[in-house]
Amino acid sequence: MRGSDSFAAKYGRWAVIVGASEGIGAAYAEEIAACGLNLVLVARRADKLRARAEDITSRFAVACRTLCADVGTDAGVDRILEEAKSVDAGLLVYNAAFAPAAPFLDLPRADHLQVITVNSRNMLSVVHAEAGRMVTRGRGGIIIMCSMAGFQGLPGIATYAASKAFNIAISEALYVELKPQRVDVLGCVAGATSTPGFASTMRPAKPVRASAGGVAPNGDGSSLDSSDGFPFWVMAPRGVARAGLRALGRAPLVVTGGVNRFAVFFFRHFFSRRSVVRFMGKASGPID
Numbered sequence: 227m228r229g230s231d232s233f234a235a236k237y238g239r240w241a242v243i244v245g246a247s248e249g250i251g252a253a254y255a256e257e258i259a260a261c262g263l264n265l266v267l268v269a270r271r272a273d274k275l276r277a278r279a280e281d282i283t284s285r286f287a288v289a290c291r292t293l294c295a296d297v298g299t300d301a302g303v304d305r306i307l308e309e310a311k312s313v314d315a316g317l318l319v320y321n322a323a324f325a326p327a328a329p330f331l332d333l334p335r336a337d338h339l340q341v342i343t344v345n346s347r348n349m350l351s352v353v354h355a356e357a358g359r360m361v362t363r364g365r366g367g368i369i370i371m372c373s374m375a376g377f378q379g380l381p382g383i384a385t386y387a388a389s390k391a392f393n394i395a396i397s398e399a400l401y402v403e404l405k406p407q408r409v410d411v412l413g414c415v416a417g418a419t420s421t422p423g424f425a426s427t428m429r430p431a432k433p434v435r436a437s438a439g440g441v442a443p444n445g446d447g448s449s450l451d452s453s454d455g456f457p458f459w460v461m462a463p464r465g466v467a468r469a470g471l472r473a474l475g476r477a478p479l480v481v482t483g484g485v486n487r488f489a490v491f492f493f494r495h496f497f498s499r500r501s502v503v504r505f506m507g508k509a510s511g512p513i514d
Contacts, residue, residue, distance in 0.1 A: 238316025
């Protein structure tokens, strides 16, 4: 990653991370804190937020605020925007997501609409407000977490995949629109990553534990820099966060992980879109 002094000089002293209590969001928090930026950590679970903030402040010389807010509600969005404005945040990471997995008709309509609200509608609300403030400020950076699911329809998580396709498209467009105004926008595409949510469906052969050397545990005991026990293509959260921060300002979209980049290239060039949709639908089921 670029030097911490230049990173802070470009984006300012405060970053807001939405969906920061565990997984990829927690990894972003640590990597950004290591660059010397103060943090506003946003999530729904106050206990996890407090634990994450205490860990970060004990290891890095930064301030760390917590905000318990539900990004699935308009009131939660308003609270996030008020907090970001109060610290004049120059960096935003939108990592919140809702991803219920089931055949389309097995999920109630309310769940489908909540996927769109959390993943896309309220992401747009936060990004629109923060991008406008950053343009006025004259600098800023925005990372929108995307997914490999967004490159094609995906049976079993159809609405989630559609919401992530929206995120990919808007990230690419805003990169071009806002770059001349010194605001960097990046769509960070993650594939399978060893987060607690992923672990609940993938069931690794052995539990993922924090490695020796004081790596902070990730919510349920998994490590931010380990994917032990998962298949080889599963990334560690820290690898995703580092790839995103490296690419910010340099590209509109980054696909994290060599296996994921190869998969995107291979499927685009050697398979029909229909074949990819069928393959991904079969491959996305839980592994026993």
